[in-house]
Amino acid sequence: MTEKTAVKKVKFVSPRRLYGMLKPELDAAYFSVMERGALINQRELRDFEANLAKFVGTKYAVGVNSGYDALMLSVKYRVKSPADEVIVPAHTFVASCSAVVNAGAKPVLVDVGADFNIDCSKIKAAITPRTRGIMPVHLSGWMADMPRVMEIAEKHDLWVVEDACQSLGSSIDGRGAGGWGDAGCWSFYPFKILGGYGDGGGITTDDEEFAAWARRLRYNGEDRETGEYHAHGYTCLLDNIQAAWLDIKLRHxxxxxxxxxxxxxxxxxxxxxxxxxxxxxxxxxxxxxxxxxxxxxxxxxxxxxxxxxxxxxxxxxxxxxxxxxxxxxxxxxxxxxxxxxxxxxxxxxxxxxxxxxxxxxxxxxxxxxxxxx
Ligand SMILES: Cc1ncc(COP(=O)(O)O)c(C=O)c1O
Missing domain, CATH: 3.90.1150.10 (Aspartate Aminotransferase, domain 1)
Structure with missing residues (x-):
């Protein structure tokens, strides 16, 4: 390095700088939400969900509080017994595995390949009579080999929940991450490619029943139309103000x-x-x-x-x-x-x-x- 190039500070990401780039749009959304007092489950959330589903290429999207919530709900919907086994990669953020554990199933770890994603050639050896699902993780913006994963899942009658938290916008043969399995799970943590201003997450799916279930579970199990509680749920709805900001960022x-x-x-x-x-x-x-x-x-x-x-x-x-x-x-x-x-x-x-x-x-x-x- 020459005198000329030394020494700078380069941040990994610069939320402040990005805010500066989008300030008029983000501020307008803030004032619109605040002036209407539109805090929970409002039009901004529905608009963002519609745009996210369109972007990913699924019929439905459900906004939740974090990527972890998206994963945990998506696995929980499919777990039938504590003996159920779910295959997860050994190299991923801990939340992938914790979601399986907290959803009531047993994680079975499989090594990754040179691209940091699950090594599909090692999945077969991890399948037992108790295996029920696979959670491929698309790390860093690069998808796991989904044609192989789907082939294995079909052959062994397994469900697939994609941890796509790091890969919004990536695709294989034009088919988007999060649009291959039974569910795609998203994180809008501030440092993500689509980051909010606090925690946030989402689920994408083509399964209408699952989407309706996730909408109830994120809201303490309540059907908002009838007021009926269908299950013991959670408080993990994506905030309306976050949805408003995420919707703006999604366009960029x-x-x-x-x-x-x-x-x-x-x-x-x-x-x-x-x-x-x-x-x-x-x-x-x-x-x-x-x-x-x-x-x-x-x-x-x-x-x-x-x-x-x-x-x-x-x-x-x-x-x-x-x-x-x-x-x-x-x-x-x-x-x-x-x-x-x-x-x-x-x-x-x-x-x-x-x-x-x-x-x-x-x-x-x-x-x-x-x-x-
Ligand atoms: C691969 C992966 N899975 C799950 C998560 C969990 O997302 P969140 O932090 O929004 O709960 C993250 C993000 O941190 C992630 O990178």
Missing amino acids: LPGWIARRKAIAARYKAALGELPNLTLPHYDRPGFDHVYQNYTLRAREGEKFSAWMREHGVEVLTQFRKPYYKHAGLGLKDTGFPETEALSREVCSLPMCAELTDEEVEYIIATARAFYGK
Whole structure:
């Protein structure tokens, strides 16, 4: 790095900057909601749900409080007995697995492949007479091999709940993430590709009965038309003000995805020649990467990430310690070599629509400098 390029602070994401880019639209939505006192279950929620379903390509969308709620409800609807087993990847955010446990089923972990998603060649060995469902997770904006997952599910009569929390807008052969399985689950946590201003989540589905059930369960089990309680439910409705903001941001998403792809292409052009880095470009025909995260593998592991941080670049290293190694979760480590290997090496570079070209060049210069380039 030259004198000229040192030293900057580059944030992983910049919610303040993004707010500045959208201020007139977001503020107008805020005042409209506030002036009408339209806080719970109002038109903004219904509009956002309709637009989300359209974007994903499903008949219905149900707004909930978080990605976790979306997953837990989607699994709970399908679990019939505590002996039911659900296949989940060993490398994912802990909420995927916790949703299975809290929905009353038993998670069965399967290792991932080089693309960080469930290794479909290992699913068969994990299927037992008690297996009822599969939860593929589409990590970082890149989908699990859904044609394979659906084929396996069909053959073994399993339901499929997609954890699409990190992949809004990605697709395989033009069919959107969250539109393949029985349910697609979304997180609108602020750092997500479509992030709210607090927690938020959603479910997409073509199943009318399930959508109606989820609408009741998110509202303490109550049918809002009749006032009848159909089950012991939860309080996990997506707030109307969040829906209003998310609906605005959803309109910008295609443009933001294009920007993310351009940044990823620049990273690839500048870092692709470094032999100790493995970049997240998988080039499978029909698969579309939207780069929610740009997670590379550095052979030097934490040393590379520490260098980036020391030079002002905020990077994420999810997850150095796989979730099944946390004793409090009571899970068994039956050996997941790919998860182990990638956990030592992962490093996510800043990736968001609000990143400037100058910042991208600084990130690149910093990464190259680590290798003496
Ligand atoms: C893969 C994955 N699953 C589940 C979740 C849970 O979403 P939330 O934080 O909105 O509950 C997240 C987000 O943090 C995620 O990245």
